[in-house]
Amino acid sequence: MAEVRSDPRGQVDPAINSPGREGLTGTAPANLYAPGFEREQITIAPDFAPADAQPAWRQDFPIDWPQDLYVERRDFMKFLVLISAAFTLGQVSIGVQNWYRKRSGQPAIQRIASVDDLAVGGAVSFTYPDEHEPCLLVRLSTSDFVAFSQKCTHLSCAVIPKPAEGSFYCPCHEGRFDLRTGAPTAGPPRRPLTRIVLDVRGRDIYAVGVQERTI
Amino acid sequence: MNASLKRPFSRDQRTTIVYGMLVFVLIVVVLQLWLLTATMNAWLGGDDAVVWPAAAVSAAGLALNVGLLTFLGRIERTRRLGE
Numbered sequence: 001m002a003e004v005r006s007d008p009r010g011q012v013d014p015a016i017n018s019p020g021r022e023g024l025t026g027t028a029p030a031n032l033y034a035p036g037f038e039r040e041q042i043t044i045a046p047d048f049a050p051a052d053a054q055p056a057w058r059q060d061f062p063i064d065w066p067q068d069l070y071v072e073r074r075d076f077m078k079f080l081v082l083i084s085a086a087f088t089l090g091q092v093s094i095g096v097q098n099w100y101r102k103r104s105g106q107p108a109i110q111r112i113a114s115v116d117d118l119a120v121g122g123a124v125s126f127t128y129p130d131e132h133e134p135c136l137l138v139r140l141s142t143s144d145f146v147a148f149s150q151k152c153t154h155l156s157c158a159v160i161p162k163p164a165e166g167s168f169y170c171p172c173h174e175g176r177f178d179l180r181t182g183a184p185t186a187g188p189p190r191r192p193l194t195r196i197v198l199d200v201r202g203r204d205i206y207a208v209g210v211q212e213r214t215i
Numbered sequence: 216m217n218a219s220l221k222r223p224f225s226r227d228q229r230t231t232i233v234y235g236m237l238v239f240v241l242i243v244v245v246l247q248l249w250l251l252t253a254t255m256n257a258w259l260g261g262d263d264a265v266v267w268p269a270a271a272v273s274a275a276g277l278a279l280n281v282g283l284l285t286f287l288g289r290i291e292r293t294r295r296l297g298e
Contacts, residue, residue, distance in 0.1 A: 070226055073233040074287065080240045081280045087247035088277040091270035094254055098263045153259070191260050212261030 110207045112137050112147070115200065121163040125150065128196055128207045135196050136161055136168070137205065140180060145205055147196035148182045154189040168193065183215075191215075223293045232290065236283045243276040 045054050046065050054062075107129030118124055118139040126147075128135050134150040138161050148168065150158050157172035167185060168177040175187030182193035197209035224232065254269040 066226060066230070070230045070233065073230065073237060077233060077237055077240055077284060077287070080237070080244050081277075081284050084240070084244050084247055084277045084280045087244070087251050088270070088273045090251050091247075091254060091266075091273040094258050095266050095270050098258060098266045102263070191256065212259065214257060214260030214262055 106209055107207075109199075112198075112205045112207050115203045115205060118145075123161040123163070126207070129210060134158065135207070137196075137198075138163065138179060145198055145200065146180060146182075147198055147207060148177075149194035149196065149210075151194070152189055153184070153191040153193060154187070159193065182213075224290050229287075229290060233287065236287060240280050240283060243280055247273050247276050 044065055045051070045058060045062075051059060051062070110126075110128055112126045112128070113124050118137070120139050120141055123136050123138045126135050126137060127133055128147075135147055136150050136159070137145060137147040139145055140163075148159075152159050152170040152172065152175055154170065154173055154175055157170050157175075159168040159170045159175075159177065161179065162169050163179060166179045168179060168182070170176070170187065170189070173188050175189045176185045177183060177189065177193050178185050182195055184190060184192060192213050192215070195211040195213065196207050197211055199206045199208045250269050250273055254265055257263075257265050
C-alpha cells in the first residue's frame with residue numbers, strides 16, 4: 001500500500017500532557033514545526049471544502065483550480081498576442097500590395113466600344129485594366145457615358161445595370177449604386193464603385209484610367 | 216535592497232498581473248482590428264497615405280503585447296528559480 005504523505009502537524013497534540021509526549025522536557029517535538037505545504041502546492045477544490053470531503057472522482061483526479069485559472073488566462077494572453085501578430089502581418093501585407101500597385105503604374109489605354117454600338121440606356125461589359133476586372137459601360141444620353149467596375153464594393157458580386165431605375169443593382173445583398181456617380185444608395189455597400197475614366201475620341205470610346213474612391 | 220522586494224510573485228499575485236496584462240492586450244488587439252479594417256477600406260478606396268503609418272502603429276501595438284508576454288515569462292522563470 002502506498003504511503004500517504006500528510007501534514008505531520010495534524011498527528012501531534014501540542015498539549016504538554018498529551019499521550020506520546022512522555023519523557024519530553026516540555027518542549028514540542030521537532031516535527032511539530034516541520035515545514036508545512038506551501039499554499040501554492042495545495043490543491044483547492046472549487047467548493048473550498050477539504051480534500052477528504054470531496055467526491056471520490058475528484059480525489060482521484062484532483063484539479064488545482066487556481067493554477068488552472070492562471071494557466072487559462074496566461075494561454076489566452078498568448079493567443080491574443082498571436083492574433084495581434086496576425087493583424088500586424090495583415091497591415092504589412094496591405095503595404096506590400098500598395099507597393100506593387102504603385103509600381104505597376106497607370107493602366108494602358110484601351111478601346112472599349114464605338115459610340116454607335118450603344119443605344120441610350122444601353123450597357124456593354126468589358127474588362128479593364130486586365131481580364132480579371134469586369135466593368136460596365138453605360139450610355140446615359142446621346143453624349144454622356146459612364147463606366148464603372150462591375151464588382152460590388154461589399155463582397156465583389158457582379159452588379160447589374162438598371163438604367164430605368166437609375167441604378168446599379170447587386171443581387172447578392174440588395175445593394176444599389178447610383179447609375180451616374182456609382183455612389184452607394186442602398187444596402188450594405190459603403191464605398192462607391194470604382195470609376196473607369198473614359199475618353200471619347202471621334203466615334204470610339206477609350207478607357208484611360210481607374211479611379212478608386214472612398215466617398 | 217530590501218529582501219522582500221526580491222521575493223518572487225506568488226501564484227495569486229501572478230494571476231492578478233495576468234488579468235491586468237489581459238486588459239491592456241485586449242484593448243490593443245481591438246485597436247489593431249479597427250486599424251486593419253479602416254486601413255483596408257481606405258486602401259481599397261484608393262487612399263494609400265495611411266497604409267504605412269497604420270502598419271507602424273500596429274507594429275508598435277504588437278511590440279507592446281510581446282513585451283508584456285515576455286515580462287510574464289520572466290516572472291514565471293523567477294518563480295521557478297525561487298522555488
